[in-house]
Amino acid sequence: MEKQHIDWSNLGFEYTKTDYRFSATWLDGQWSEGELVTSEYIQLHEGSPALHYAQQCFEGLKAQTAKDGRILLFRPELNCERMQNTSDRLSMPRVPRELFLRGVVEAVRANASWVPPYGSGASLYIRPLLIGVGANMGLRPAKQYEFRVIVCPVGSYYKSGGLAVVSLAVSDFDRAAPHGLGDVKAGANYPGGLYATRKAQELGAYEALYLDAAQHRYIEEAGSANVVIATKDGKLITPSSSAILPGITRRSIMEIGKQVLGMPIEDRPIDLRAEIQSFNEVAACGTAAVLSPVGKLWYDGAWHRFYGNGESVGPVMQELYDTLCEIQRGERPDSFGWTHEVTL
Numbered sequence: 001m002e003k004q005h006i007d008w009s010n011l012g013f014e015y016t017k018t019d020y021r022f023s024a025t026w027l028d029g030q031w032s033e034g035e036l037v038t039s040e041y042i043q044l045h046e047g048s049p050a051l052h053y054a055q056q057c058f059e060g061l062k063a064q065t066a067k068d069g070r071i072l073l074f075r076p077e078l079n080c081e082r083m084q085n086t087s088d089r090l091s092m093p094r095v096p097r098e099l100f101l102r103g104v105v106e107a108v109r110a111n112a113s114w115v116p117p118y119g120s121g122a123s124l125y126i127r128p129l130l131i132g133v134g135a136n137m138g139l140r141p142a143k144q145y146e147f148r149v150i151v152c153p154v155g156s157y158y159k160s161g162g163l164a165v166v167s168l169a170v171s172d173f174d175r176a177a178p179h180g181l182g183d184v185k186a187g188a189n190y191p192g193g194l195y196a197t198r199k200a201q202e203l204g205a206y207e208a209l210y211l212d213a214a215q216h217r218y219i220e221e222a223g224s225a226n227v228v229i230a231t232k233d234g235k236l237i238t239p240s241s242s243a244i245l246p247g248i249t250r251r252s253i254m255e256i257g258k259q260v261l262g263m264p265i266e267d268r269p270i271d272l273r274a275e276i277q278s279f280n281e282v283a284a285c286g287t288a289a290v291l292s293p294v295g296k297l298w299y300d301g302a303w304h305r306f307y308g309n310g311e312s313v314g315p316v317m318q319e320l321y322d323t324l325c326e327i328q329r330g331e332r333p334d335s336f337g338w339t340h341e342v343t344l
C-alpha cells in the first residue's frame with residue numbers, strides 16, 4: 001500500500017482530512033452496525049443536546065508503525081472503558097466494546113496510507129467521538145447518538161517536538177470541581193481551559209497547570225496532560241484526585257517506573273507549596289504530549305526550575321520516555337501486553 005506524499009517529519013498537531021471515518025448511530029435503544037463514510041461533515045439537527053448542553057464526549061489514542069511494519073494501537077481497550085465511564089456520567093448510551101474497537105480498527109485500516117511510516121516520529125491520532133443528536137429543547141438526554149471515529153496523522157503536541165523541555169504556569173482558574181466531571185473525558189471540561197491556557201501562554205508557558213478547586217493547594221493536572229514527578233529521594237509520584245482525568249499514559253508510565261526502572265511509586269495528593277523543593281524531574285504525560293519534561297513552573301509570581309536548571313531532560317524522564325516509545329513502536333518486547341495490532 002502506497003503512503004500519502006506528505007512531509008511526515010514536520011507534522012504539527014492539526015486536523016488533516018483523511019479518506020474515511022467510521023460512523024454508527026444509536027436510536028430506540030439500539031446501535032447500528034456502523035460503516036465507513038467519506039464525508040467529514042455531520043449533518044446535525046439544530047436541537048442536538050451536544051450543541052446546547054454539551055452532551056458529548058471523546059477519546060484520544062494513537063496508532064504507530066512498528067519497526068517490523070505492523071500497525072500498533074496502544075491499550076485501546078482502556079479508551080473504550082473510559083468512554084463507557086464518561087457516557088454513564090453524561091447519561092449517554094455506552095458504545096459496546098466490540099463496536100468501539102471495530103470502529104477504531106476499521107478507521108485505521110481504511111486510512112492505512114495515512115499512518116506515518118516507522119522512524120518519522122509521527123503517529124496516526126485517533127479521535128472517537130460520541131454526541132447526543134436529534135430534535136430536543138429541554139434539558140434531558142438526547143434520543144439519538146452518533147459514535148464517530150476520525151483519524152489524522154500528527155507530529156508532536158508541543159511545538160518544540162521530540163523529547164523537549166516545556167514549561168507550565170499554575171493557573172488561578174479551576175479546571176474541574178470535586179465531584180464534577182474532571183475524572184471523565186467530557187468535552188465540557190475543556191472550553192474553560194482555553195482562557196486559562198492563553199493566560200499561561202502570556203506568561204511564556206506552554207500550558208496551564210491546575211491545582212485542586214477546593215483549596216488551590218494540591219496539584220491536579222495540566223490542560224491536556226497528567227503530571228508525573230521524580231523526587232530527589234528517588235520516588236516516582238503522581239497526583240491522586242477525584243477531579244483529574246485517569247490518563248492511560250500516566251498509568252503506563254507509573255507501571256514502567258515500577259517494573260522497568262524499579263522505582264517506588266506513589267499515587268497520592270501532592271501539596272505543591274510543601275513539596276516543590278523535593279521535585280527533581282517533572283513531566284506532563286498524555287497520548288498527545290507523550291512524556292514532556294517540564295523544566296520550569298510559574299507559581300506564586302516566580303519561575304521554579306527543576307532538573308538541570310530547567311534546561312535539560314533528566315535521566316528518569318528520558319528512560320521512561322524511551323521505554324514507553326519503544327513499546328509503542330514495537331522496538332522492545334511488549335512484556336506488558338499493551339499493544340494491539342491492526343491487521344491490514
Ligand SMILES: Cc1ncc(COP(=O)(O)O)c(C=O)c1O
Binds near residue numbers: 221224246288
Ligand atoms: C485533561 C487531560 N488530562 C490527561 C490526559 C492524558 O490522558 P491519556 O494519557 O489517556 O491520553 C488527557 C488526554 O490526553 C487530557 O485531556
